[in-house]
Amino acid sequence: MMLQYNGFSGLKTKRIVFEDVFSVLDSASLEHLKELTARRRVIEESVNATSFITEATAREMSGGLTSRSQQNIQKLEQYLPLLENFIVQVNSISRNKKLLILELRIQWSSTLSSMKFRFGGPKFFQINSLKYELGMVLFLYGLTIRERAFEVFSEDMQQSASLLRKAAGIYNYLSAEVLPLLQSILPPEKPPETTTNVSSAMINICLAEAQAIAIRIAEKQGLSNGALAKLHYGVTQLLDEASSVLQSEPKDVSRKFLEFIYTCSTLHELKSYRHLAESYKQSEQMGVAIGLLNCALSKAKNLPGEQSWRDIFKSEAYKISDMLKKCNDENAFVWQQKIPVDYELPSLEGRTVVTTTPYEPQRWEREIAFSS
Numbered sequence: 483m484m485l486q487y488n489g490f491s492g493l494k495t496k497r498i499v500f501e502d503v504f505s506v507l508d509s510a511s512l513e514h515l516k517e518l519t520a521r522r523r524v525i526e527e528s529v530n531a532t533s534f535i536t537e538a539t540a541r542e543m544s545g546g547l548t549s550r551s552q553q554n555i556q557k558l559e560q561y562l563p564l565l566e567n568f569i570v571q572v573n574s575i576s577r578n579k580k581l582l583i584l585e586l587r588i589q590w591s592s593t594l595s596s597m598k599f600r601f602g603g604p605k606f607f608q609i610n611s612l613k614y615e616l617g618m619v620l621f622l623y624g625l626t627i628r629e630r631a632f633e634v635f636s637e638d639m640q641q642s643a644s645l646l647r648k649a650a651g652i653y654n655y656l657s658a659e660v661l662p663l664l665q666s667i668l669p670p671e672k673p674p675e676t677t678t679n680v681s682s683a684m685i686n687i688c689l690a691e692a693q694a695i696a697i698r699i700a701e702k703q704g705l706s707n708g709a710l711a712k713l714h715y716g717v718t719q720l721l722d723e724a725s726s727v728l729q730s731e732p733k734d735v736s737r738k739f740l741e742f743i744y745t746c747s748t749l750h751e752l753k754s755y756r757h758l759a760e761s762y763k764q765s766e767q768m769g770v771a772i773g774l775l776n777c778a779l780s781k782a783k784n785l786p787g788e789q790s791w792r793d794i795f796k797s798e799a800y801k802i803s804d805m806l807k808k809c810n811d812e813n814a815f816v817w818q819q820k821i822p823v824d825y826e827l828p829s830l831e832g833r834t835v836v837t838t839t840p841y842e843p844q845r846w847e848r849e850i851a852f853s854s
Contacts, residue, residue, distance in 0.1 A: 489594075492593050494529055505852065563844040591607070624652040651839040715750070
């Protein structure tokens with residue numbers, strides 16, 4: 483089983499009406515602004531859970547899509563090209579007009595902030611920049627793609643892994659192309675979703691989850707224990723890198739999010755030890771196998787706080803403990819091999835077989851004639 487982190491749900495935003503802020507010269511430009519507002523409004527209603535349309539209506543409006551995550555992906559993919567175009571259009575106007583962006587009052591909450599609540603409701607962070615809007619919408623897009631990946635996991639593991647690689651590509655674009663332009667204007671109190679470190683961590687998390695699925699597929703295909711050990715440790719290395727890039731923001735990022743990364747990393751490390759031990763057992767090096775299992779058990783002592791994670795963690799620890807008991811019994815009666823000390827044991831090696839699917843932003847060209 484895979485660990486899952488559901489703490490991303492709950493992202494909120496405040497309403498934006500573009501045509502109330504920007505004046506335009508003609509009816510076509512006004513319609514473009516209204517379309518932008520309308521596309522954003524359906525996203526607002528979705529994340530804020532304020533839509534009153536029925537499931538049947540939502541399905542009909544989306545062209546027959548039955549999955550909520552699919553419907554939300556469609557909404558985001560209809561808004562992002564308009565937003566990308568609007569940013570280009572605004573960048574072409576004078577500095578005085580750009581000051582109008584301040585009146586948009588772009589506000590988003592955070593699901594990763596350690597201070598995400600205020601007075602019983604979500605804490606909103608206001609940053610009056612269209613790059614902030616683009617960054618938060620892209621972050622939400624990546625989350626929604628990831629949500630869809632876990633939704634299809636039981637039916638189509640190949641598609642699930644493909645979606646996670648796509649999400650990783652979105653975060654890679656966000657980290658490399660969007661957020662660096664935002665950093666100079668970020669206030670001290672900001673949502674972690676706007677930092678390049680968090681997006682970099684999300685790349686690794688999505689790739690680690692995609693590789694975990696690739697391992698499940700490889701297990702069904704009968705891949706050797708030695709190869710499986712390397713793939714599991716590759717997941718650990720990806721997650722350790724994610725944890726490392728977040729070290730500069732330990733106070734701003736939710737402890738539960740950090741615990742998820744650490745727990746998932748440790749779980750795959752345990753799996754790597756178990757498969758490597760199995761490999762040595764099969765080659766009749768029982769002493770080495772026992773030493774590796776002892777190392778694994780020493781790392782399985784600290785159980786995570788989340789109950790669902792704890793159950794999966796306990797299950798893996800039980801497999802290791804049961805295997806160790808059997809190996810010790812067999813070694814005592816048959817092999818009688820010496821058990822190496824820790825520094826004599828082979829080190830875990832990692833291998834990564836997944837890569838990001840590059841995200842290519844779309845832009846639906848709409849000429850907007852702003853009034854003077």
